Amino acid sequence: MLAVNATQFDLVHNVLSLTVAAMGAAAVFFFLQRSEVVPKYRIVVTLAGIVPMIACYNYYWLLNSWDSSFINVNGVIKATSHVYNEAYRYSDWLLTVPILLINLVLVIDLPKRQAQARCFVLGLMAAQMILLGYPGLTATDPATRWLWWGASMVPFGIILFQLYVSLAEAVRLQPEGVRHLVVAARFLTVVVWCTYPIIYLLPMFGLNGTSTFIVTQIAYAVADITAKAMFGILIFMIALRKSYPEGATQAAGTARMRQAA
């Protein structure tokens, strides 16, 4: 049973609460701004908002579960019989990770058949990756945990291959003004997603204490906000620039400046 003091309890509570707010804000931002891109790319901005909406819901439950796990008895934090339920993270990822990958394919705007094939493979591999990680979450012996970790690394490898090899040509053919944003979105996805299997491994290196646990909770929050809200902002910027290519907005901007002057 995890033992935390009042400061540690509050820290985790506050980080979870901050994440609920950040995700909710991101969702509303994308839902309102979706009308600012051309119709073709609205689905991309809708999905960019759906992801933090789902995360907002799951972080609300995580926060709730955290609060139920402890009771403050005259200033001393005691554990209750409720166990902090981190499976909300998995039920979140099972829905959001496939959507994130599908959204990257959609904003790249491949020919229809290619897009469908990539969406299918990436969506399926993303779901596999999460489902295979889950049994290891509750495992207490390191061998079982390693086994599921290894199993879920297989679809992760396939995802990396798809993103860097199968999509290489499509990324190279992106319009000038957005290519670096697509590269950034792909890079951000890969780098941030690498933090999850690392956090997963920590208990196997004997890092089981309260400090590790708290660092983990903060790392998850930072990774989730980056992979969902920040990634969404990149997707939104790509959709916006593809809607109004450089020349058009530049001209409009100049016209506005002339009017103002």
Next chain:
Amino acid sequence: MLAVNATQFDLVHNVLSLTVAAMGAAAVFFFLQRSEVVPKYRIVVTLAGIVPMIACYNYYWLLNSWDSSFINVNGVIKATSHVYNEAYRYSDWLLTVPILLINLVLVIDLPKRQAQARCFVLGLMAAQMILLGYPGLTATDPATRWLWWGASMVPFGIILFQLYVSLAEAVRLQPEGVRHLVVAARFLTVVVWCTYPIIYLLPMFGLNGTSTFIVTQIAYAVADITAKAMFGILIFMIALRKSYPEGATQAAGTARMRQAA
């Protein structure tokens, strides 16, 4: 009285919570994307969103009822006097199943009189099917359960006849680019709906244990997400392609490729 351990309790809780999130996400997706089809098909996308919205509400209550059915006493899960109320499923289906069938007819876009007749028959039969299944839910003796199962199979048979015989010609006459999607939506409906009467029969084959119960809860969640959210995505795709037929998008795609070359 059902006995579950902590892992089993959490598993059902997590599956129900995931379903609430998935249904809510699907509803918001369709509500936002309805503006992307031509006015004629907006009602179809609205209804595609109404269905998971109703399911989101009912799964929230199922989750609530599940949590009230057990109490964690020092790590041991004990049943409370509250009985897990699965009737929420029936009150969900009574509203959503007629809407799902009517939506399939609407997206097929029959002549007005034919559409009205099909909507009336399919909506009525769908409601009959659910209402006749309900008395068997609480029945303890197999004979009564079989009786109501058989009774509700009659409207189910009429629905199948309507979908595969009465609508055969209309499906055959669908435009080239959407016919396979309409066939897929009809097939998905029929296959997924067959899981419900199968789950209904399990207790009659002596499958009453905790494992069966948990598998059932997961199967219902998968079936509901497929029959509502995935079905909705097919309906949305049909509405989108009928709004902007192949030629139009193809031409735009070709123009883009020429520009890139």
